[in-house]
Every structure is written in structure tokens, then in C-alpha cells.
Amino acid sequence: MTEHVRPSNRRLALILGGLAMFGPFSIDTIFPAFPQIGEQLGADKLAMQQTISVYLLAYAAMSLVHGPLSDALGRRPVILAGLVVFVLASVGCALSTSLPMLLWFRALQGFSAGVGLIVGRAVIRDVLHGHDAQRLMSQVSMIFGIAPAVAPIIGGWLLGWHRWPCIFWFLALFGVGLVAVVWRGLPETHPPQARLPLEAGPLLRGYAGILGRPRFLRLTLAGALNFGALFLYIASAPAFVIDQLGLGERDFGWFFIPMIGGMMIGAFVSGRAAGRIDGQRLANIGFACCGAATLVNIGYNLLVVDHALPWAVLPISLNAFGIALVFPIVTLAILDMYPYQRGSASSLQAFVGLLVNVVIAGVLSPWLSHDGLSLALGAACFTLAGWLFWRWENLATRRTLRVPKSPAGMEPTEL
16 A cells, blocks of 8 residues: 555544554453463462553553654554564463563563554544544544453453463464554555654653643543543452452453443444534533442442442443543543644653553552452542543633634643
8 A cells, every 4th residue: 555545534443443452452351361370370369460560561661652753753664563562472471481471571562562552543633633533533442442342251262262371372363463454554644744853852851841731631630540440440350250240250241341332332422422512511421421420339339248230330331431422532632732742642641541550450459359349439539530630621721711612622722
């Protein structure tokens, strides 16, 4: 394919959605194998939780590099290089014979896994603007949302066929398939004349400038903390599904499918609402859904001792629906602030969110996952914190800016 030919929006959504999927696949596919891996490698539950923390730490560290690399070298070569590294890391995980060896290759997976999501966001803004960008972002979110739902189900099926290394062989094959799709189907969207030099000094100053803007931090933390309520349950899935719901290693779909169903419906509604409902209002509706889900979840856990399906997962599904309404609005608002540094802005947004997720997976999940009420209260704290930052942004916008009817619901400038 020549570089100047752009695929249709539907095809682009499929490609970018697939790229965004292999990050969540790396986390969720191995959940059903936790007991088996721990038994073979002599690792307890806390040690197995570190396979997530190490992955996310590496993901967060490299997320600061993926965006600027794509700003300097182009989107396509950075995505392809990241995919190749991911394939090699997955092979290393499959061949691991000890927990330290597995953790090392999990870190290598994390270094590469963010390239699809982070650079993919910049690709969307390279080719589309306004309501069209919101629609494509929502379509990508719908495809991306499939990954956490099907990944643990695939992991359970693979465990029924063979032992845990086959999960990492599957991830390697998935990566190879993405390399072929990107090679043939994704053109370069960031032309040479628009590229920025890759120099440490300007890069650090650019990051400092982005982080120095209060509006960036308000928007980023609003999205990251709001998603943290959901990620607390994702990181605690082995304990929640097996210990609290009393299900087996092949039954993760009972938790993930309703949750991701809510997220996909929210992404669909967000896409349909583009150009019809002001972005700021749509995000307010999303936060209202998250708040309602939080109250229902706490109430259920106060009233019920033994969790039962579907009631234990329905509040989580509503929370995911609300998050899917909020996240595209926040992300597009951030990217609109930096038209010449979209890769860097996307990287920093991902970095902040990943740091929150690292704390959740490494500290809060092991601490709170012993019972349902603790998880519900922990998730409520994240929802409240995210809404407070969003409320702060609304008040600041109302004081200092004219609020247009834009997809992000806000001006891309700030005092």
C-alpha cells in the first residue's frame, strides 16, 4: 500500500482496535492460569500479582517514549517495531522456567504493549477532526473493549487444551498477525514535514510544558481515576471470580462479558451522540452513571453475604458504561490541546493512567480483594476522585473559557 492512501474509517477502526487489544490481552489472558503458574513456579498469590505490576511498570515507563518516537520517526515504523518486540517477549514468557525469568519477559512485554494504544490515538487525530474523530475513537473503544471480555475465556480454553505456556504462544501468534495487518493495511499518517526532532532536551522540556498545564492534569486524572474504579476489579479478577463468586478457572466470562458489554454499549452511545450532544454534557452523564453504579454496588455488598450472578456484576457493567462515555471526551480534549505534540500528549496521558493502575494492581488489589465490600468501597473512592477532578475542570472552564459545541465540549486552549 502506498503511504498516501488512507483506509476507510471502518477499516482504520478495525486496525487500531486490534492494536489496542494486545495490551489488555497480555493482562487478562493469563488470569485463569494464575493457580497453575504459581504451582509450577513456586509462587503464591501475592507473587503472581507481581506479574501484572511488573508488566504495568514497564508499560508506564515506555509509554513516555512511544509517542515522541512516533512524532519523530512516524507512526508506522514505531508500531511495527513494538509489535516485533512483543512477539519475542511472548515467546520468552512461554519458555520461562522460573518466576524471575517470567517477570523479566513480562517486563519486556510491557515495554512494547503500549505502542498500539498510544500511537493509535495519535493516528486518529492525524487523519480526523471534530465529530468524525469522536466517532472513530468510540469505534476503536468498542473493539478495544472486546479484549478484556474474550481474553480470560480464551485463556481458560487454552488451559483445557494444554498447560499455561500455550497462552503465551497464543499471544505471540496474535502479535505476528498484527504485524501482517499493519504492514499491509496501515499507511503512514504523520508525514516527514510534520515530524519533530528526537532530542532529549526538547523532549523533556516538552513534557515539562505539558505537565505544567493544570488543565492537562485535571483532564488526565479525571479519566485515569474514573477508570481506576473498573481496573480495581480487573486486577482483582482472579480473587473476585474464583474466591468471591465461587466460579472456576474457565468461568471468567461471567465477570468480563457483562463488564465489557457495558463498555461497548457506552462506546456505541458515545459515537452516536457525536454532533448531537455536547461533549461536556455527555461526560457529565457518564459520571452520573458511574456514581449510580457505585451506590448500587456498595448497597448490594452491604445487604448480601454470598455474591450471586448476575447481581454481583451488574453494577460493574453500569460503571463500565459510564466510563466509556467519559473517556473519549477526555482523551480528545487532551489531544486537541497539543496539535503538534499529539504523540507526547498521548504518552503522558497513558503514563499517568498506568501509574494509577500500577498502584492498584501492586498495592490496592492485594489489600482489598479479600471481600466484596472492600472492593466496592475502593472503587467508590476512585469514582469520586475522578468526578472531583472533572468538576474542577468544569468550574475552571466556566470561569475562563467560552465553551463551544465541540466534540470534546471544551476549547483546546487554557489560561
